[in-house]
Amino acid sequence: MKFYAYNIRFLCLIIVSFLALIACQDRHTIENDLPSWNNNENSQRLFQFISDVSSKNNKLYVAPKDRIAVFDNDGTLWSEQPAYFQLFFAMDRVRALAETSPELKAKWLEQQPYKAVLENDMKALAASGEKGLIELVMASHTGNDSATSDEYADIVTQWVKTAKHPSTGKAYTHMVFQPMLELLTLLREKDFKVYIVSGGGVDFIRPWAEQVYGVEPENVIGSSVKLEYEYRNGNPVILRRPKLNFINDKAGKPIAIHQHIGKRPILAFGNSDGDLQMLQWTDANKLPHLSAYIHHTDAEREWAYDQDSHIGQLKQGLAQAAKQNWLVVDMKKDWRNIYPDGQSQ
Amino acid sequence: MKFYAYNIRFLCLIIVSFLALIACQDRHTIENDLPSWNNNENSQRLFQFISDVSSKNNKLYVAPKDRIAVFDNDGTLWSEQPAYFQLFFAMDRVRALAETSPELKAKWLEQQPYKAVLENDMKALAASGEKGLIELVMASHTGNDSATSDEYADIVTQWVKTAKHPSTGKAYTHMVFQPMLELLTLLREKDFKVYIVSGGGVDFIRPWAEQVYGVEPENVIGSSVKLEYEYRNGNPVILRRPKLNFINDKAGKPIAIHQHIGKRPILAFGNSDGDLQMLQWTDANKLPHLSAYIHHTDAEREWAYDQDSHIGQLKQGLAQAAKQNWLVVDMKKDWRNIYPDGQSQ
Numbered sequence: 001m002k003f004y005a006y007n008i009r010f011l012c013l014i015i016v017s018f019l020a021l022i023a024c025q026d027r028h029t030i031e032n033d034l035p036s037w038n039n040n041e042n043s044q045r046l047f048q049f050i051s052d053v054s055s056k057n058n059k060l061y062v063a064p065k066d067r068i069a070v071f072d073n074d075g076t077l078w079s080e081q082p083a084y085f086q087l088f089f090a091m092d093r094v095r096a097l098a099e100t101s102p103e104l105k106a107k108w109l110e111q112q113p114y115k116a117v118l119e120n121d122m123k124a125l126a127a128s129g130e131k132g133l134i135e136l137v138m139a140s141h142t143g144n145d146s147a148t149s150d151e152y153a154d155i156v157t158q159w160v161k162t163a164k165h166p167s168t169g170k171a172y173t174h175m176v177f178q179p180m181l182e183l184l185t186l187l188r189e190k191d192f193k194v195y196i197v198s199g200g201g202v203d204f205i206r207p208w209a210e211q212v213y214g215v216e217p218e219n220v221i222g223s224s225v226k227l228e229y230e231y232r233n234g235n236p237v238i239l240r241r242p243k244l245n246f247i248n249d250k251a252g253k254p255i256a257i258h259q260h261i262g263k264r265p266i267l268a269f270g271n272s273d274g275d276l277q278m279l280q281w282t283d284a285n286k287l288p289h290l291s292a293y294i295h296h297t298d299a300e301r302e303w304a305y306d307q308d309s310h311i312g313q314l315k316q317g318l319a320q321a322a323k324q325n326w327l328v329v330d331m332k333k334d335w336r337n338i339y340p341d342g343q344s345q
Numbered sequence: 346m347k348f349y350a351y352n353i354r355f356l357c358l359i360i361v362s363f364l365a366l367i368a369c370q371d372r373h374t375i376e377n378d379l380p381s382w383n384n385n386e387n388s389q390r391l392f393q394f395i396s397d398v399s400s401k402n403n404k405l406y407v408a409p410k411d412r413i414a415v416f417d418n419d420g421t422l423w424s425e426q427p428a429y430f431q432l433f434f435a436m437d438r439v440r441a442l443a444e445t446s447p448e449l450k451a452k453w454l455e456q457q458p459y460k461a462v463l464e465n466d467m468k469a470l471a472a473s474g475e476k477g478l479i480e481l482v483m484a485s486h487t488g489n490d491s492a493t494s495d496e497y498a499d500i501v502t503q504w505v506k507t508a509k510h511p512s513t514g515k516a517y518t519h520m521v522f523q524p525m526l527e528l529l530t531l532l533r534e535k536d537f538k539v540y541i542v543s544g545g546g547v548d549f550i551r552p553w554a555e556q557v558y559g560v561e562p563e564n565v566i567g568s569s570v571k572l573e574y575e576y577r578n579g580n581p582v583i584l585r586r587p588k589l590n591f592i593n594d595k596a597g598k599p600i601a602i603h604q605h606i607g608k609r610p611i612l613a614f615g616n617s618d619g620d621l622q623m624l625q626w627t628d629a630n631k632l633p634h635l636s637a638y639i640h641h642t643d644a645e646r647e648w649a650y651d652q653d654s655h656i657g658q659l660k661q662g663l664a665q666a667a668k669q670n671w672l673v674v675d676m677k678k679d680w681r682n683i684y685p686d687g688q689s690q
Contacts, residue, residue, distance in 0.1 A: 065561060193563070202607070206607045216410060217608055218606045220607065224604060227600045227604070229622055236622070238600060238603050251573075258583050259547070259569060261562065262547070262563060263562055263563070280576060280581045281574075284580060284581050
């Protein structure tokens with residue numbers, strides 16, 4: 001009888017464990033996992049895709065090793081208006097460098113695009129064009145005496161801690177999109193490998209991506225400058241040179257994904273025509289996949305822009321998204337919150 | 346009394362579970378985990394390092410996210426004599442391509458280094474120098490009509506399945522080092538992130554690295570050719586162009602590690618002067634670390650070579666290893682087995 005009672009108890013324990021397990025598995029809902037997304041057709045499609053590819057008995061199941069998800073950064077994971085945040089970093093850096101050397105400051109006050117930065121003349125800065133902006137970013141990022149990779153990481157870390165966005169007054173890392181943070185967390189819970197694939201500098205993003213997005217340095221792919229290795233009296237350093245190595249934009253994105261990951265993604269998020277090729281490349285995966293655009297439609301809580309914008313232009317992309325039935329997230333309609341603090345810009 | 350008995354049983358269950366857990370944790374020994382390594386000073390040092398950095402209460406503990414281990418491939422994970430295996434692939438490929446086109450064959454029979462390959466003239470091939478060899482590898486790898494990345498992966502996969510090494514008659518993937526396979530498995534069990542950092546082509550290694558080494562495509566870093574993205578009627582492809590993009594050798598290795606991983610490794614294995622900078626870079630990590638060389642000392646079971654070898658030359662590396670007390674694995678003394686089949690070459 002004692003043995004019988006023991007077995008009953010044991011059986012109960014097993015049943016309770018099973019129920020707990022089932023409850024545990026069932027806890028994934030849009031409300032629980034994506035609380036900053038409105039429960040509508042778009043969020044349901046996204047949620048269903050993630051659920052399908054990660055459910056072992058689903059016909060759309062994809063093995064964890066192939067669950068590659070790629071995310072553009074500027075305009076997809078954080079805001080990008082009125083200028084890419086990395087440009088604000090470059091400008092702050094030029095100003096800081098000028099303060100360290102009167103000679104450099106004097107020189108720069110006679111040379112564009114530096115003069116425009118030091119005089120805070122955004123119009124002249126814009127007039128210097130893409131070439132001017134790249135020069136600015138190169139000079140500010142590599143320094144006059146070629147910053148080492150370690151020094152550069154420290155400079156970025158310091159800036160991210162202290163700098164404030166000119167129009168919102170928020171720290172730049174507080175202008176990341178709360179709905180996307182929730183999505184990244186859900187994907188990691190579902191054993192996706194989450195990558196950032198950004199036109200921004202890889203070494204500009206890495207120092208804070210882990211803390212802010214939970215994305216480790218090896219999962220950040222970006223633009224880069226030429227590097228040099230130097231063995232300084234037994235202390236090896238990597239030096240950043242003021243020369244572009246790779247621009248991770250447009251056709252560069254699928255190429256970088258191939259070079260870095262060696263597989264096609266099954267999920268890709270972008271927000272501009274610069275992401276179109278990455279979304280095409282994902283859309284041609286033989287495994288179940290989803291290509292998605294974030295459409296900036298919310299002039300009140302963030303910014304509203306697409307085909308006519310000088311930053312994050314989205315024209316061809318919208319056309320192809322409509323034609324191929326990609327997911328197009330409407331920030332105004334689909335997102336309950338924009339930023340983590342729940343405040344608008 | 347029944348309740349008391351039940352509690353005793355429950356207590357026993359807990360004690361047994363704990364004992365099982367302890368037994369489980371204690372199962373790691375050189376004999377269990379590295380059976381192809383002789384239990385001596387070298388294997389003990391390696392084993393102790395792995396144990397220290399992965400034991401939470403050890404003062405040398407390193408968090409899993411920083412447990413980056415990098416391995417050269419040729420001569421470190423598989424043999425590299427009498428020529429890099431990728432060169433045999435290139436030669437087989439040139440022969441196969443020549444068979445598909447009489448015009449191409451006629452043309453190549455009058456042009457070095459192709460003539461040397463078609464006539465199996467190793468002396469003339471060697472005389473064509475590094476430039477000739479690179480040309481050969483480029484032509485064979487990209488094809489006349491620029492193979493797509495998918496086509497190239499299929500070609501490599503097929504070759505690896507069927508090709509045999511000229512002097513051992515073994516499949517090339519059977520000439521991997523059994524002691525290193527055991528080490529890779531142990532490192533993964535201890536939550537290391539294992540990377541291959543090879544002078545060989547990244548797209549040559551990826552198609553079989555997962556099956557043979559357990560290393561996924563995104564953890565393979567190598568040399569590369571220029572790639573182009575093309576949107577062919579809605580079917581995007583990546584084309585391989587016959588132009589070098591990056592040579593992942595010598596100072597290129599720490600640079601590629603920085604570009605790809607963004608962190609210094611804590612463990613690095615190489616076998617030649619081409620790995621010296623990677624070992625220096627690892628040796629300068631502020632976290633606990635170990636730089637190690639494989640020394641090819643076994644003329645009977647594999648090949649014996651170092652400072653005078655035309656392949657895998659190891660001279661400066663040995664000097665620096667002695668000076669900085671790096672681990673130098675002596676294949677003859679330290680390895681019980683060389684290849685997985687237990688047979689020598």
